[in-house]
Amino acid sequence: MLEHHVIILLMIAGAIVAMELEDMLSSVIALGAVGIGLTLEFLLLRAPDLAITQLVVEILSLIILIRATVGVKLPPEKVKGRIGYFLFAVVFVVAFLVFSYRALGALPAFGAPVMKMGSLYVKEALARTGAANIVSAIILDFRGYDTLGEATILFTSVIGVLAIVRKVGRKQ
Amino acid sequence: MRQESGMTLIVKRITRITVSLIFLFGIYIVLHGHLTPGGGFAGGVIIALSFIHLVLAFGKKVALKRISEATISAFESIGGVFFWSIALGGLLFSGVYFLNFLPKGEAFSLFSAGTIVFCNIAIFLKVGAGLFAIFVALAFLRMPDDPKEGGKAA
């Protein structure tokens, strides 16, 4: 029970480091550390499918983010003169935390989920689909429309990236 | 001093071995998606990573000599059309869209679970080719401060 707390505290520390560093390459690598902490947390929460997917997606997004920061030399940040904006952001975040903490009371306790649809899927997965991996049976058979929508989103994002990049500036 | 593209000789030697291992592992995860954790998405990303490994180690010109960009976009479109035609096949077969209509073999063998295996293969083609196309497009756009040709392929 205590290991979940430790890993989430490490993720929070990594997120604060990623936010505050001046060098962009180092902050991107700190974001990678947060992602790997999330992979460990998924393993501890008994979700191996998600752990594999999160690890490889994290590696790929690190590669893409490093591409954005290579060779960029920025001047150091100027003196921050907008103290009002900074205070507004802090007040907003604190208000969000207070309201969300009050909403936490309506959630079921940790470790005892309601599982209204989940128990139905667990009972029927092998008989109706023949698959042993229940998560695969859900995303490809019981809820196949969602997977079709996700394939469409990936296709659209590939078209978007190619359309943005493919103008003047492409290396010949 | 002769200037080669890509990384040093040690990296190139090791890459020849590891690329085939990563590719094989990705195909294993895709095909066993209904028995062990994994599935089409994770396997597709692993395949894209193996091709990216090849491009990063050998430089752009050598690696892209084998696969042109038209091939990559053809694979992605084939994956998408295949997935959609499996759904349509359920409609034609018995009137319900997305029905799992192939016979389900015995449990826990490789060819059980009807259309799930083919759906995994379709998703793997689409995701792998799409993510590799994103990487090629982003990595070969010339930034204004980049050094000229040599070293890392950028």
Place this chain on the structure above:
Amino acid sequence: MSLYALCFILFSIGLYCLLVKRNLVKKIIGLGIAEYAVNLFFILLGFKENAEAPILDKYTASQNFVDPLPQALILTSIVIGLGVTAVMVAISVRIYEKYRTFDIREIRRLKG
């Protein structure tokens, strides 16, 4: 219960980073942190004590699994997050190529 509170703190760190920082790449990093926190929160909701991963096995016949439905939904969400990050990085690379800076205040001034 305290785990949910820690998860919300992680989300608010990402939100703060998105609001306050002036660098475009830092904003992308902040959005990534917020997305990790949301994915983690869904899986925390579906956890069951002393249960196993939702994969059936030939040799054991237990039926005590964690909730598989949030895991299926978050699997989709992780891959979509990758697509969105790729599009944001493509846009910021083009902005850098045109304006030579990642600072949003400079970009606002150099119109046209």
